[in-house]
Amino acid sequence: MLFSGRRKKFGTSIQTELYVQPLQFYGQPPLENISLSEFETFAVDRLKLLKTVENLGVSYVKQSEQYSKKLDSELKTLNFPYRSEVDDRKLPGGPSESEKRRKDHISHFILRLAYCQTEDLRRWFIQQEVDLFRYRFNGLLSKQKLEFLHKNNLQYDAISLKEKKELKEKLVSSTYAISGITVEDQDFYKVPFQDALDLVRTRKVYLKEGYAYIPHQDIVTIVLNDFRTRLSKALALTARSLPAVHSDERLQPLLNHLSHAYLGQDYSIQKNVGKISLEQIDSLSGKSFPLCMRQLHQALRENHHLRHGGRMQYGLFLKGIGLSLEQALQFWRSEFIRGKVDGDKFDKAYAYSIRHMFGKEGKRTDYTPYSCMKVILSNPPSQGDYHGCPFRHSDPELLKQKLQVFKVSPSGIVQIMELVKGMHYQLACQKYFELTHNVEDTPFSLSHPNQYFSESQKLLGGGGGGKELKREVDASQRSQENSSSRGFSAAQEAADSEHEAEMTKDLNAFFEDV
Structure with a gap:
């Protein structure tokens, strides 16, 4: 399966540019050859992962210990990136971190093709991807979060210790779950207030001269809004390209069935014939x-x-x-x-x-x-x-x-x-x-x-x-x-x-x- 004809150019830079980060906004589509078998395997594994995200989201409190433990286990089982501190070394008998990130990247775009077809499918796909993104973003180290923001042109810099001390009283009184003891250990980001309207609306942040001061644990709200907006627009654009994709007789049946694929037992096998009267x-x-x-x-x-x-x-x-x-x-x-x-x-x-x-x-x-x-x-x-x-x-x-x-x-x-x-x-x-x-x-x-x-x-x-x-x-x-x-x-x-x-x-x- 060829995503694009520029395979050589992509292949030389993929390890150093696209997959060096543990998380991405999926802005750059894959541009390499993959087999139909790999296409199918990647798609089904991501579908299993998103189904797990949906099930856990209504069975447990999101980001709770049980939720995180079960989702982490599923990511590990399906060979998706699951731990920010894992480096690029290949573990015995398993794929390297770079290979997992490649699978994460390609599988996301395959399911975009399958789930852009109707409003219901798009809504479901966006919700599960947003929940998965939230979990993975919260698992990043502080340094990695800052690198992610800069790489995606989200110029939200952490304020200096000096500025934090100057605003300490204001930050404590206006920020949820922040005390005088914890404020010095907490990173705060200076963000244009229009990028943090949800937090401003609920009065959870300190405002000064057109900027909102976002605590470390709430910056994910800003990033998620951006991710959701980008993904929604991308799905709409993908839907316009479907006629060209459906003209490929190899892909059309695969994509049509991924959106309502059943991954469980085959009940057409008649082993129980006659057991019910x-x-x-x-x-x-x-x-x-x-x-x-x-x-x-x-x-x-x-x-x-x-x-x-x-x-x-x-x-x-x-x-x-x-x-x-x-x-x-x-x-x-x-x-x-x-x-x-x-x-x-x-x-x-x-x-x-x-x-x-x-x-x-x-x-x-x-x-x-x-x-x-x-x-x-x-x-x-x-x-x-x-x-x-x-x-x-x-x-x-x-x-x-x-x-x-x-x-x-x-x-x-x-x-x-x-x-x-x-x-x-x-x-x-x-x-x-x-x-x-x-x-x-x-x-x-x-x-x-x-x-x-x-x-x-x-x-x-x-x-x-x-x-x-x-x-x-x-x-x-x-x-x-x-x-x-x-x-x-x-x-x-x-x-x-x-x-x-x-x-x-x-x-x-x-x-x-x-």
Whole structure:
């Protein structure tokens, strides 16, 4: 993969200019050749890192000891820069600090391409990158922070000890969390007041002759505002270049899937076929179905029909939890004929699509149950539809009513709605899991409806599928842990999407709803 044709010029100066600093504003794009394999690996590792940043941001107080410890561990595991005092020496068996900074740089720009496509994606990407930047900036030494400011034309010089002593009384009385004892050990930066409006507005700094005196711990506020502004503008510019990028048939499928890539277990592998009986579905829907599938099941039972989007989302979920083809045909047929569809019409218009879903028709592809990101980002529901993510697509008041009906406590509803307001839809679903299962701090990061079901069954002792189902789920997860260490294949995801598009094309006649 060639980012630009000026590889030689870039290669000679990259170590001495771009990667000499432990942190950057990502103003200079990468200009070197990388392979598609490295392109994919870097992108997926950064996506994993940003997902961790999001999860930690709502589970712990940002910059707290637990938050920092867990994020530091993730940075270390994924080979990103994680400690400012580490020099450029290569540790035994691992990449050098310069190689980590190169990965950090390139991976950021790859995800820019993937996450500039919509407003929701840009907003999510900016928030996670800002939180990551804050953590890493706070980890810099004082000297490194000053070097960073100067390198990025943020001319904020620390005031001299003499000036600090002269202004000591003013600094103590006007600056938050500064005492007469600590002021002499604290660096203060003299900043034009218009660059520190957030701190001025909250009256946290001393103002004099058009300048704000910013304490060391608050300079990050100024830098973050600058970083956010630059990144927002850069994403807007990147979005304009997308048509040229999408013309590259190698990159288009990779970028399209990175924005809603699923990095967990492959639930298309039918190891649990036949472990769920039709008689158990109603009971399981109330105990172990995520809200999106519980909503679809309820709508199907009440209306005896689901439109195409709902049938695809719910049908593949049922397949993933162990419903066999024969059971699926029986389940959908018995429900539809209770409505306005007679047996002959079902056999002609719907049975083929169910067999296709199980890989028995058309290209005979084992179609994958939808991940959370796919449910959230693709095919939004319209009037009369019941698919999609309730936390993303429901009116807030209707969502509150639904949660009340499902016996979620008032305080729990407040917590969920706060996450929804912050657009943390998967975390809202995870909170729903915790509240409905009476657990705290679940040890997993929710990213798939079928994962929700599996974790619920494990917690409930395998009820609904018995111990045999529980053993199958555990074995499947162990297998996935081994495979995930070898990396995620976006190319395979692209192939799945192509198969799904072909499936939809082949079945238009069957999926038309009157």
